[in-house]
Amino acid sequence: MRKAKSDMKTVTKSMKMKPEDAKTLEEAAKASDMSFSAYVTTRALHADISVTPEVMCRLEDIVNRCVRMAGKECSEKEEIRKEVDQLWELLK
Numbered sequence: 001m002r003k004a005k006s007d008m009k010t011v012t013k014s015m016k017m018k019p020e021d022a023k024t025l026e027e028a029a030k031a032s033d034m035s036f037s038a039y040v041t042t043r044a045l046h047a048d049i050s051v052t053p054e055v056m057c058r059l060e061d062i063v064n065r066c067v068r069m070a071g072k073e074c075s076e077k078e079e080i081r082k083e084v085d086q087l088w089e090l091l092k
Helices: 019-031 036-045 053-073 077-091
Strands: none
Touching (some): 053 077
16 A cells, blocks of 8 residues: 555655656656656656556556446456455565
8 A cells, every 4th residue: 555645755866867858758757648747756666666656657557447337247256356456466
């Protein structure tokens, strides 16, 4: 479970990089709907994981919508929920 923003402490760090690298990172952050620092932090902390927590959240949202659409007719919804929970465990 993720902490609420109000519970997170922050530290300011400065970085040196080429202007073109900064531009690339800023564009990628914007495309991901993230701040520059959130994008850089996420990429650095999850460099060895191809699915970031943000991607996992989006995947979980899709699964939740599918389960709601299927309603009571979906016999696999508990199995799908377990698979999503297992994916979350892999990201920890």
